[in-house]
Amino acid sequence: MAEKSAHTIVVRAIRLDFDPAEAGVWHNGSALYSHMFNSLSAFLPRGEAFFVRAVHATADIGLAGTAFGAELDAFSRQEMAHGRQHARCNQAITVGRPIMTQFDRYLARAFDLVYRLSSKRMRLAYTMAVEHLTSTLARVLLSRPERLTQSKSDFALLWLWHGLEELEHKSTACIRYRQIGGGYIGRASAMLVMGLPFLFEWSFLVVGLLAYDKMLWRRHVFKDALAFWISPSLWKGLGEVIQYFSFGFDPDARDDSEMVAVWRRYPALLERLERAQPTAVAKRAHLKHAA
Numbered sequence: 001m002a003e004k005s006a007h008t009i010v011v012r013a014i015r016l017d018f019d020p021a022e023a024g025v026w027h028n029g030s031a032l033y034s035h036m037f038n039s040l041s042a043f044l045p046r047g048e049a050f051f052v053r054a055v056h057a058t059a060d061i062g063l064a065g066t067a068f069g070a071e072l073d074a075f076s077r078q079e080m081a082h083g084r085q086h087a088r089c090n091q092a093i094t095v096g097r098p099i100m101t102q103f104d105r106y107l108a109r110a111f112d113l114v115y116r117l118s119s120k121r122m123r124l125a126y127t128m129a130v131e132h133l134t135s136t137l138a139r140v141l142l143s144r145p146e147r148l149t150q151s152k153s154d155f156a157l158l159w160l161w162h163g164l165e166e167l168e169h170k171s172t173a174c175i176r177y178r179q180i181g182g183g184y185i186g187r188a189s190a191m192l193v194m195g196l197p198f199l200f201e202w203s204f205l206v207v208g209l210l211a212y213d214k215m216l217w218r219r220h221v222f223k224d225a226l227a228f229w230i231s232p233s234l235w236k237g238l239g240e241v242i243q244y245f246s247f248g249f250d251p252d253a254r255d256d257s258e259m260v261a262v263w264r265r266y267p268a269l270l271e272r273l274e275r276a277q278p279t280a281v282a283k284r285a286h287l288k289h290a291a
Ligand SMILES: [Fe+2]
Pocket: 048, 078, 079, 082, 134, 162, 166
């Protein structure tokens, strides 16, 4: 089969099993790192559903007769699969940690409110902003994957699989946002509206999960927190997030094709693959214009 380009979106059906007993330690025994990822996972079933809905809601705007509908469909199918697997992962995390259920109820109301108060274009701006955050995180994780690959848990494999697919569809929401007339102010303000509350909510949940595990005041948690804050990957990732605010921002300007090709062949992922359906993506050069 011909080598797929980084722009090819592959919808993968994969089998993962999440053991509740591993939920607080799956990241090489680190309670802090395990719960930093778990806290992020808590957002994803509601978040992915929001993005898919936002993209579908624009189906009536200038899509007829274009090839881009196939890419939007593949984007949606990847995101729905992520939402489903993260919901299963969250069920395992919830065992003994009812804060996950309360947090999910809060998120359901928050995403619903944002959806109802926003225009179609603004919902896509939120989607574009978060897609930049997820693809940046994916690049950070997949470029320094040692700690995730050392963990043999499916909690770790979930993030490697999700990261790969975030890179495959990193520019889909951006292209669609620009197709429907989205501009700089909308997308920049969307990043602030989504990103700033997220930082507080995510930190709150990390602390809550550690507290449920009675791990909050452990010395190794503080050591891991210090390692996180001085990690070059964190600051590199933050630099990439800030680049979103440049006028000429283009997710495709960063070439991730080599990284995508490597992770498409990752043996642990291939072993769990039930089905993989590539979606050929139309040439996009004519769709690009900066905003
Ligand atoms: Fe996703």
